[in-house]
Amino acid sequence: MSETDPHIKLSCRNLWKVYAGEKAPYFKSEVDGADGPALATRMRGDGAIPAAADVSFDVRIGEIFVIMGLSGSGKSTVVRCLSRLVEPTHGEVLLDGEDLLKKTNHELIDIRRHKMGMVFQNFGLMPHLSVFDNIAFPLVLQGVDKAERIAQVRRVIELVGLEGRETSFPRQLSGGQQQRVGIARSLAIEPELWFLDEPFSALDPLIRRQMQDEFLRIQRTLKKSIVFITHDFLEALRIADRMMIMRDGLVVQQGTPTELITNPADDYVAEFTEDVPMVRVLKARDVLDPDQSPAPGMAEQDCEACVDDILPLLSSHKEGVVAMRDGAPLGVVTAASVIAALASRDADRGEGAAS
Numbered sequence: 001m002s003e004t005d006p007h008i009k010l011s012c013r014n015l016w017k018v019y020a021g022e023k024a025p026y027f028k029s030e031v032d033g034a035d036g037p038a039l040a041t042r043m044r045g046d047g048a049i050p051a052a053a054d055v056s057f058d059v060r061i062g063e064i065f066v067i068m069g070l071s072g073s074g075k076s077t078v079v080r081c082l083s084r085l086v087e088p089t090h091g092e093v094l095l096d097g098e099d100l101l102k103k104t105n106h107e108l109i110d111i112r113r114h115k116m117g118m119v120f121q122n123f124g125l126m127p128h129l130s131v132f133d134n135i136a137f138p139l140v141l142q143g144v145d146k147a148e149r150i151a152q153v154r155r156v157i158e159l160v161g162l163e164g165r166e167t168s169f170p171r172q173l174s175g176g177q178q179q180r181v182g183i184a185r186s187l188a189i190e191p192e193l194w195f196l197d198e199p200f201s202a203l204d205p206l207i208r209r210q211m212q213d214e215f216l217r218i219q220r221t222l223k224k225s226i227v228f229i230t231h232d233f234l235e236a237l238r239i240a241d242r243m244m245i246m247r248d249g250l251v252v253q254q255g256t257p258t259e260l261i262t263n264p265a266d267d268y269v270a271e272f273t274e275d276v277p278m279v280r281v282l283k284a285r286d287v288l289d290p291d292q293s294p295a296p297g298m299a300e301q302d303c304e305a306c307v308d309d310i311l312p313l314l315s316s317h318k319e320g321v322v323a324m325r326d327g328a329p330l331g332v333v334t335a336a337s338v339i340a341a342l343a344s345r346d347a348d349r350g351e352g353a354a355s
């Protein structure tokens with residue numbers, strides 16, 4: 001059972017959120033063991049909105065779990081249900097095996113204040129407070145004493161690279177800087193669970209990419225358990241350990257970004273992934289020629305490296321690059337082996353989407 005699995009931080013089980021439920025009430029007995037898609041269709045027919053319909057997934061400790069889907073597919077609803085900012089209609093949300101839906105309001109506030117960090121697309125900063133005070137705010141709510149507060153705010157300001165801007169007000173900062181404040185503020189309480197709802201979508205592409213790098217750097221240090229919403233598959237590809245695609249409140253597919261790209265469940269998933277360049281998906285281990293033996297002096301690269309990262313090496317090492325796993329050669333990547341693999345994967349992808 002997932003709730004006893006020590007690797008799982010958060011487990012969302014058969015979660016439903018039905019809006020307009022007062023017009024068309026749906027009770028526990030109806031959703032228990034129901035066929036999610038069929039019941040969601042019936043609800044819509046009755047004028048209700050099943051914004052989350054039988055949603056189940058796990059977030060493992062230290063992983064980045066990405067939720068994607070078109071506008072209105074239910075991503076924000078699900079994430080808000082995880083912290084009960086939106087009250088679920090039915091289901092279980094297990095944090096370290098304990099059901100948040102069974103907590104009292106008082107217990108919930110305490111869990112949110114001490115265990116959950118949230119970052120939103122519109123930054124959500126308080127305009128009348130300085131950078132320092134914005135970041136300190138959740139610590140004030142927690143009742144952390146002044147000396148500890150100052151030390152902690154300084155720590156997170158350094159972590160996100162905002163030294164020197166402590167006395168600025170949000171209006172004096174660029175979008176990227178404002179989001180750094182949002183990130184620092186959410187990290188100040190050292191949350192175990194970190195929810196990010198399209199945190200970078202308001203930023204221009206260059207800053208967005210820098211912020212993704214920063215985010216990954218911070219995550220390598222802090223190893224939080226993260227739920228991250230995005231519209232952008234390339235962003236998901238860069239950051240996700242695993243991901244989930246939603247449509248009309250339902251989960252369409254879950255897997256690693258590579259699994260979704262190479263084996264999309266349907267056309268909806270395939271459309272999200274169609275612009276993704278395969279050189280950023282395929283790894284050395286996917287494109288090597290296992291029959292070619294490494295020659296002495298050949299360049300080496302880890303078998304998990306992206307083709308995108310190997311191509312520059314291949315241009316200066318025409319004889320090929322040895323793909324290594326745990327210090328042993330797996331095979332040789334050559335220009336010909338890369339081209340052959342790309343051609344066959346593109347063909348597979350075409351078939352997957354068409355079927």
Ligand SMILES: Nc1ncnc2c1ncn2[C@@H]1O[C@H](COP(=O)(O)OP(=O)(O)OP(=O)(O)O)[C@@H](O)[C@H]1O
Pocket residue numbers: 019020049050051069070071072073074075076077078
């Ligand atoms: N308070 C509410 N009352 C009624 N319906 C709502 C409410 N909040 C959300 N919905 C509906 O629930 C569905 C899912 O909305 P949600 O905001 O979760 O989608 P989303 O995937 O996060 O969209 P976006 O990417 O645009 O933020 C939509 O049909 C929306 O209109």
